[in-house]
Amino acid sequence: MRYLILSTLAKEDEEVQGVLKELKEQGVQISYINTNEKQISGCIGCNTCWLRTPGVCAINDDYEQILIRMLQADRVILITETKLGFISYKMKNVVDRILPLATMNLRFKDGQMRHYPRYKKKLEMALVYKGQADNVFLTEWMERVCINLSFTSLGAFDMERKGDLYHALGYDQLHAESC
Amino acid sequence: MHLVMISCTPRAVKASNTAKILEKFREGYESVGNTTETYYLAERKSWEQIRVAYYENEQVLFALPLFVECIPGIMMEFLESLDYERLAQMQKKHVAFLVQGGFAEASQLRCCEKYLNMLPAYLNAEHMGTLIKGDMFSVSIMEGDARKKMIAPFVQMGKLYAEEGHFDKEKVSEFAKPEYFSKRIILLSGLFSPLRKLVMQGMAKKLGCKGSLMAKPYQRYVN
Numbered sequence: 258m259r260y261l262i263l264s265t266l267a268k269e270d271e272e273v274q275g276v277l278k279e280l281k282e283q284g285v286q287i288s289y290i291n292t293n294e295k296q297i298s299g300c301i302g303c304n305t306c307w308l309r310t311p312g313v314c315a316i317n318d319d320y321e322q323i324l325i326r327m328l329q330a331d332r333v334i335l336i337t338e339t340k341l342g343f344i345s346y347k348m349k350n351v352v353d354r355i356l357p358l359a360t361m362n363l364r365f366k367d368g369q370m371r372h373y374p375r376y377k378k379k380l381e382m383a384l385v386y387k388g389q390a391d392n393v394f395l396t397e398w399m400e401r402v403c404i405n406l407s408f409t410s411l412g413a414f415d416m417e418r419k420g421d422l423y424h425a426l427g428y429d430q431l432h433a434e435s436c
Numbered sequence: 437m438h439l440v441m442i443s444c445t446p447r448a449v450k451a452s453n454t455a456k457i458l459e460k461f462r463e464g465y466e467s468v469g470n471t472t473e474t475y476y477l478a479e480r481k482s483w484e485q486i487r488v489a490y491y492e493n494e495q496v497l498f499a500l501p502l503f504v505e506c507i508p509g510i511m512m513e514f515l516e517s518l519d520y521e522r523l524a525q526m527q528k529k530h531v532a533f534l535v536q537g538g539f540a541e542a543s544q545l546r547c548c549e550k551y552l553n554m555l556p557a558y559l560n561a562e563h564m565g566t567l568i569k570g571d572m573f574s575v576s577i578m579e580g581d582a583r584k585k586m587i588a589p590f591v592q593m594g595k596l597y598a599e600e601g602h603f604d605k606e607k608v609s610e611f612a613k614p615e616y617f618s619k620r621i622i623l624l625s626g627l628f629s630p631l632r633k634l635v636m637q638g639m640a641k642k643l644g645c646k647g648s649l650m651a652k653p654y655q656r657y658v659n
């Protein structure tokens with residue numbers, strides 16, 4: 258199992274360090290990116306990655322590494338702080354830049370219009386957040402983000418309920434220890 | 437009434453669908469004797485000016501494109517940059533939203549709408565409703581009458597907002613329909629899918645695209 262852990266929190270954040278350590282102890286392979294050490298601008302909405310250079314973003318920054326590491330992973334865990342009941346702009350910028358993974362070609366899936374994914378790729382994604390938020394809303398949002406990319410959402414988890422995350426990841430012993 | 441309108445797309449004003457839609461909305465809103473001022477988050481140099489306009493006015497409309505099922509990162513960044521101690525001491529503003537997206541069904545915008553229903557409380561503002569509308573992806577690609585036809589209905593919505601002071605939920609649903617496409621249309625769409633792909637590929641070619649829309653530039657990393 259290969260994980261990509263992507264965090265917008267301070268590098269020294271102890272809870273993130275804790276998650277990294279605990280997952281490592283499960284014998285999984287972890288690739289860790291702290292966005293504060295990277296240059297990642299927001300999407301500029303130019304549609305280049307759909308229409309002009311399909312699959313490649315017009316902005317040449319550190320985002321390419323993220324895209325590549327996502328394609329190499331089995332699971333992605335996004336870790337961020339909440340702001341105004343949603344994820345911080347730093348993480349939203351990362352998520353907005355995911356667009357090259359979708360294509361301009363559309364189809365119906367489960368009754369709604371969707372993109373054809375660019376790559377045949379199975380990926381599970383989870384969101385872990387610190388701060389106040391409506392978990393039901395964030396869970397629904399993650400669900401929809403994943404459907405659009407033909408990924409699977411594992412859910413949205415408050416860092417204070419880390420045990421639920423471990424349960425969703427299938428590490429019931431960690432789950433028990435965290436509760 | 438005076439309305440501050442803030443376009444929350446990162447896309448350059450000239451190329452932006454939001455800007456074109458907002459222009460129509462403004463026409464309708466002003467047609468009954470109101471005034472407006474419009475700002476664009478894409479013009480980063482004006483952010484301080486936009487914050488001042490936000491603090492100093494009572495009526496604000498945020499207009500945004502749907503970005504990955506919710507508000508764009510740039511809008512989040514702007515909102516995070518506001519002074520919340522100051523807002524807490526101020527009289528509650530009236531805040532409304534206009535969200536438009538690429539996919540055609542109204543149901544595609546409902547998740548973002550849920551967030552926008554919660555957002556005004558964080559801003560210490562009163563929520564005056566949210567106007568949603570899909571199928572707007574090609575506003576800027578279209579030209580002439582085709583574009584006019586796409587965005588003309590927003591004039592009426594601007595007028596309605598001016599007259600009623602809020603977006604009425606039922607009228608919004610009527611404006612944004614269909615909520616979902618019928619089974620029949622979904623079936624037909626499947627049949628026309630190859631044709632649509634060809635049209636799309638043609639459009640891309642016009643924009644200078646050399647390869648396939650389904651190109652996989654990072655395929656070697658997939659495993």
Ligand SMILES: Cc1cc2nc3c(=O)[nH]c(=O)nc-3n(C[C@H](O)[C@H](O)[C@H](O)COP(=O)(O)O)c2cc1C
Pocket residue numbers: 300301302303304353354356445446447451452453454455501502503504505506536537538539540544570572573574576
């Ligand atoms: C990064 C990004 C994400 C998008 N996500 C969605 C989406 O989740 N649902 C949707 O219907 N349209 C989505 N769109 C399409 C835009 O909402 C639509 O094209 C809009 O009209 C763009 O407005 P603008 O030109 O003012 O930026 C997305 C576009 C971009 C660039």
